[in-house]
Amino acid sequence: MKYIVVNIQRIAMNSILAEDEEMLVLAPIESNRFYELVEEMSSLLGSGEPDMRNRLNNLQTDYRNFLTSVLSMSAQFVEGIETSKDKLAEINLLAQHFIDYLNELTEQINQISKRNIDEIHDHLRNSFFVNLISLGTIFIAIIVALFFMERKLSRPLFNLMSFVRGLTGEEDGLSKRISLKGRDEIGELAASLNSMLDSLEKTTVSRNLLMEEVDERKQTENALRQSEETARVLLNATSDSAILIDTEGTIFAINEIAVHRLGKIKNKVVRTDIFDLFPPDIAKERKAIADKVIRSGEPIQFEDQSEGLVFNNTFYPLFDRRGKVEKLAIYSRDITDQRRAEEHQQRIEQMKLVGEWAVGLAQEIKNPLAGIKVSIEVLLEELKISTEDRAVVLKAVDEIKRIEVLLKSLLNFAKPTKLQLMIVDMNELLDQTINFSLRHPFLSSTPLKKIKVSKQFDENLPGMMVDPMQLQQVFLNLALNAIEAMPDGGMLDVKSIYDKNTDAIKIEISDTGEGIDKGMMDDVFKPFFTTKTKGSGLGLAITRRVVEQHGGVISVKSDPGKRTTFNVYLPLITSSDKEIDVISTTE
Ligand SMILES: Nc1ncnc2c1ncn2[C@@H]1O[C@H](COP(=O)(O)OP(=O)(O)O)[C@@H](O)[C@H]1O
Ligand SMILES: [Mg+2]
Structure with a gap:
């Protein structure tokens, strides 16, 4: 608003304080802007300030009078009519009047503005105070609420927590009970915690008994595992295949070699019937041997062949404390190489024997046979016999030659060079x-x-x-x-x-x-x-x-x-x- 007034003043000054006639021509140029500003100001005042509005109207009238005088004078000036000094003085008077009025208006507007600003200040001050009061109230309310919450919730909860912590830390923790009375959820929680502790205390006694039993069992298990481990090591330390069965034929333990020879997977044969692993006829034979060992308590050893390999098998009885056969240990040794070597040696011995005999025999036959051959050949030359008979005799000579070859190879075989x-x-x-x-x-x-x-x-x-x-x-x-x-x-x-x-x-x-x-x-x-x-x-x-x-x-x-x-x-x-x-x- 103030800005508008300043502008009005500036325009008025420009138009009015013209010292000479030329300046007067310029005065109406800003008149439109003057009216606009006055309009703007009156709309800013709104329906309030009726006094101000009146004054603005008067101002417009004054300005219009002043402008009319100015305009008529400037028209005369354009037509070359000289303006009289009186006329100028009259216009200046009008202008002075207008300015005074304007100053008054400005003063009044300043007052209005000041009043408005004071009002705003007052308003702000009042609302700040109100806010301060409400903030304080809220703060106090929160503190009170916290205090109650602490009493109602946090403290019991804290007590409950430290009680629970105490349960796990101490030896006789389970015999303690919490004394939290109240009808709220925390009170309920404490009550159920107490009843839980009751039953827990009861089960602890039986648990301890159970633990003792478990300990005992663990010891036995460890001992068993140790003996099993020893058995496993022993079983695998041999190059024989070894299988432990009960009297029914169920496999209890089996070593790697046996598993490999059976062409099976270890886990698939343990606890199965050993006799299912063989063809029915062999299974029957083996079962008969096992039964015999169980009955007599004496080990049985026997040999068998499969797929070109020779095995030496032994069924050993294992007794329980009362001396009854409880299990059987079956050992099977691959003796193929040993058997081959034996056979080889046997063959050599055989050949040696045959050789000696054959050499003797061959020597015995060789000389008389040579004599027979020579005699026949001589006779053939001297005797006059038919060609047919000669052919027969020659055939005999051929056979003698064949015998000689045979004897030669016999000697060769018997007495290798x-x-x-x-x-x-x-x-x-x-x-x-x-x-x-x-x-x-x-x-x-x-x-x-x-x-x-x-x-x-x-x-x-x-x-x-x-x-x-x-x-x-x-x-x-x-x-x-x-x-x-x-x-x-x-x-x-x-x-x-x-x-x-x-x-x-x-x-x-x-x-x-x-x-x-x-x-x-x-x-x-x-x-x-x-x-x-x-x-x-x-x-x-x-x-x-x-x-x-x-x-x-x-x-x-x-x-x-x-x-x-x-x-x-x-x-x-x-x-x-x-x-x-x-x-x-x-x-
Ligand atoms: N290539 C072959 N085909 C079939 N049988 C054979 C063959 N080689 C050897 N034999 C058999 O082996 C036997 C022994 O052979 P060998 O020791 O040479 O004696 P021989 O030839 O005097 O019978 C023969 O009698 C024959 O039955
Ligand atoms: Mg031959």
Whole structure:
């Protein structure tokens, strides 16, 4: 409002205090702005201040009178009519009057403004005081509320908490009771806590008894675990398979080797029936043995074979305090290697015996036989007999020759010669021997024509330290057997392979002949075993001996009617420094 008044004054001054006529021309220019400001001010005053509003109206009238005079004078000035000094003085008077009025107005407005500001101040002061009072009231109310809350809630809760804390900390904590009386929730809580403590105290007694029992049991369990651990260590410390069963056959303990041999998972066999692990017929046999041990209280030992392995089994009885058989410990030892070694030794002994006998016999037969042969040959030359008879006699001579060959191999078998080792090209030796076998005088030529031969020789085969004469015998025996097994013809496959990893060579001789029955597999290497009318049964026996003399192994597999394969594995020996594990027979 004040700002408006100042503006009105400024405009009035600009218009009125004109000293000369030129200034008068400018006076009406701001008249519009003057009216606007007066209007604005009267609207600001609103319906209040009626006196002020009157004055504003008067001001407008004064201004209009003043402006009319000014305008008429300035029009005269524009037309070139000179303004009289009186006229100017009159206008100045009017202006003075207007200014005085304006000053009065300004003073009045200042008063109004001041009054308004005072009113606002008063109002503010009053409301601050009121607020201060209400804040204080609230503060006091809060403090009072807190005080009551502390009495009603916090303190009992705190008491309750420290009581509960005391329960856990002290020995006789459970015999204490809280004395919190009240009908509120906290009182209820305290009451139920007390009744809970009552029942807890009661159960504590039985709990203590129980704990003692548990302790005792734990001790027994520990002792049991310790003895179980000892048993477990003992069970696994042996290379035998070991199983502990009760008299019903339920497995109680089993060691790793037994689990492995059974091909089962440990957890799946413990607490199961041992007899379910065997085929019905074997299970029946085992059960009978177990029953016998339970009845007699004496251990029983027996041997059995499965999948080419030999086992020595023992059923030991374990007694309870009253001397009754309570459990059985079953031990099973793999004695395959031991049995093989025994058999090998046995064979050597057998050969030695046979050899001595054969050498004697052969020596006995050899000389008279040579005499018979010579005599027949002499007679053949001197006697004049028919060609037919001559053929018969010649046949007899042939048979004598065959007997001589047989005797030779018998002597060879019985009295093995020491190996004459030299570096040999095995492929060449094999090739020559196979070719020779195909032209062997003992073989009839008919089946030979129907036999196809395939040779696959490993070119990387290194030179080897062997006895070529002996190995020739080996290859010849195998090739002859193969050819003899294919009377209607077939395929003879010969292979040599060098295995770098095992540093050994493998000679494979296979045929598509009649094959060997499963039941005969173990017999073919035995001396004098033959299925042929004119066979000696010494071929494979000699062959195996020579291979073993070279530190090698021979094996056979046969699918009767399809294919029979003999494999000879020889360790690669390239210098004479290396000892060959020669099996001594007669020496
Ligand atoms: N390749 C083969 N195919 C079928 N049977 C064979 C073969 N090699 C050996 N045998 C069997 O093994 C037996 C023993 O062979 P061996 O010791 O060489 O004596 P022989 O040849 O004098 O019978 C033979 O009689 C034969 O029954
Ligand atoms: Mg033979």
